Amino acid sequence: KFPVSSSIKRFASRFKDAGFSLYIVGGAIRDYLLGIENDDFDFTTDAEPTEVISLFHHVIPTGIAHGTVTVIFEKQKFEVTTFRSDGSYVDGRHPESVTFIRNLEEDLKRRDFTINAFAADCSTGEIIDLHDGRKDLKNQCIRxxxxxxxxxxxxxxxxxxxxxxxxxxxxxxxxxxxxxxxxxxxxxxxxxxxxxxxxxxxxxxxxxxxxxxxxxxxxxxxxxxFPALAKGEGIEQGGMHHQDILSHNFSSCQAAADMHFPLEVRLAALFHDIGKSTTIANKNGVNTFYQHEIVGQKETKKIMSHLKASNEQINTVSLLVREHMFSYKEDWTDSAVRRFINRVGLAYIPLLFQLRLADQKAIHDSIDITMVSELDGRIQKILSAHDALSIRDLAINGNDLMQAGIPKGPRIGQLLNLLLETVLDDPKQNKKEQLLAIAESYQSELGTTT
Ligand code: ATP
Ligand code: MG
Missing domain, CATH: 1.10.110.30 (Hydrophobic Seed Protein)
Structure with missing residues (x-):
């Protein structure tokens, strides 16, 4: 029996009072039988979407063409789908037509796997299992x-x-x-x-x-x-690596999951060595990974864009892949640390450290946080000095440069970047008068070439 909460019982009685039935279906029942927590309830009913809409104050027609609406009930969101029997699939993509039916059995038959085809009666909690899903659950089998x-x-x-x-x-x-x-x-x-x-x-x-x-x-x-990822199969990397490129990417993603790192880090781990397949191939088998991370960034961008990930996700994951090879040593100067912060971006540094740990765990089956924690210490020290770390922190901006007679255009950005380089090297230079003087000397050095 499925333990139906009192709020779901109240929800179901609104259907019952109007002469309709309501069942909980999908992952929630499966996960309950497995002892896994799952509060994402999907409901199925013989009421048609318009009928569901008429029963409640607040209903969002989330997927009305497929018979799905979202009901806001007692501050919870419940997805309710009308029993459906799909017409034939002509293009293998969408059913040609969706007909609503008044029959649970038909609905369960069109679900994907036996362990996803349980239903529970919302008033009694009785679990209906028409496809031997319990047996497959027991055998840990997807059928x-x-x-x-x-x-x-x-x-x-x-x-x-x-x-x-x-x-x-x-x-x-x-x-x-x-x-x-x-x-x-x-x-x-x-x-x-x-x-x-x-x-x-x-x-x-x-x-x-x-x-x-x-x-x-x-x-x-x-x-x-994902051919760019797949082609790492069978390409050995040598060195400390005991796996081919693809297996190492897989293991790193798994290691990131084991350490409960966020999605972006797990994806970056999955793609992090993707560029090596290309750089190794181009060197005719010579084992050099020179700048594989630049190729990797490009390929990661391609895959993430192909997947229609958000721009934020595309940029984060590909940045992590590009920067994953950093190797901090005690002899890094403060300006090297400032350049690192500037290149990676403060917000992404913790993610980059996580990626490093996942990579390490995949290779050695253990992690050593010495290097990242030492680098982190250096970063904290730099931050507490409040030195300029990005163009935004410079004592002058584009307007100041234009007022000083530099024409509007790409040159402004170029100069600001050069000034930032100067200031990252020597924070004491971050004063308006000084920067203007430096800008003017750069400007005459650069002349009219861009
Ligand atoms: P999770 O708990 O991870 O969300 P889930 O099984 O609930 O897993 P959903 O994507 O929420 O997955 O789908 C809910 C239910 O809808 C599934 O359990 C399954 O019965 C059905 N379903 C979803 N997608 C399909 C599909 N493409 N074809 C057939 N049935 C599907
Ligand atoms: Mg679900």
Whole structure:
């Protein structure tokens, strides 16, 4: 029996009083049976969306074309979907038509995996299991409902969801289901990148990203969707590394998950050595990783943009990849520390340290925080001196330069950058008169060339 909260019972009685039924479905029941916390309730009902809307004051038509609305009830958000039976899928992407039905059984049949097809009656809490989901839960097995080939042809995202679910639950994918995933993976190209991104990010945010990533590799989905990442397979790195590039990227992502680091760090860990595949290939097997991080930044940007990640995410993750090779030594001067802060950006330094620890844990299975904590100490010391660390902190700005007769244009930015270099080297120079004089000498040195 599912423990239905009193608030859900009140919610359900609004449906019941109007002659409709309401069931909890999806991940919440599955996770309850596994003893995992999950407060994300999905409901299904025989009431049509317009009928649901008429029952409550505050309803948001979140996915009304698919029969989904979000009801705000007692300050909670409940997603309610009308039982549906999808028409045929012509393009493997969207059902041609959605017909609403008045039948729970039909609704459960169109769900993806047996362990995702439980329903619980909202008044009694009785768990309905029409697809032997309990048995598969016990065997820790992910199995498509019905014929896996057909089900993945209907909606290829299910292929990716299977890998994601394997990560979340640390389950294995049943043999026929896995074969169908491999056979039909090309259909993933028909699925929108936004949907794939959401599943990939959930996989990376789970406790066991390496499980799903390994399934993506085994089924060649990785090669299909992320060839730049996949090509690290089989390329050995030598040195302290005991794994090929791809396995090391996977292990670093797993290590970041083990240490509960945020999504951006986990993604950066997954991509951090991606550039090495290219730099090694270009050197005809000569083992040099010279500037692989610059290539890595570019490739990471490409993948993150392809995934339609937010600009903030694209920039953060690719910056972390670019900077991950820093190697602090005691002999760094204060200006070297100031340059480091300026290049990485204060906000990203803790994330960069986390990435370093994940990389280290993947190689040595242990971490040594000496280097990052010493560098952190130096950074704190610099910060407490309040020296200029970015153009914003300079004692002059673009307007001051224009007033001094420098024409508006790219030259202004160039000069400000040069002045910052000067000030990072020697903070005492950060005075208006001094900087103007330096700017003028630069200006005459640079002449009219840009
Ligand atoms: P989580 O707890 O991680 O959110 P979930 O199983 O609840 O996992 P959701 O994406 O919230 O995942 O989906 C809710 C339910 O909707 C699933 O349990 C499944 O029954 C059904 N479902 C979601 N996506 C699909 C799909 N592409 N095809 C068929 N059924 C799906
Ligand atoms: Mg859910």
């Amino acid at each position: 498509a409902i019905g014929d896996p080939q057909l089900r993945f042809k209907e909606d290829a995202l299910r292929i990716f969801r299977g890998c994601r679910l394997a990560s979340k639950l640390n389950f294995s994918i049943e043999k026929e289901t896995l074969e169908a995933m491999r056979d039909l993976k090309d259909n993933l190209l028909l699925v929108s990148m936004e949907r794939i991104r959401d599943e990939l990010f959930k996989m990376v945010e789970s406790n066991q990203p390496i499980i799903g990533l390994t399934y993506l590799k085994q089924t060649s989905i990785l090669t299909l969707l």
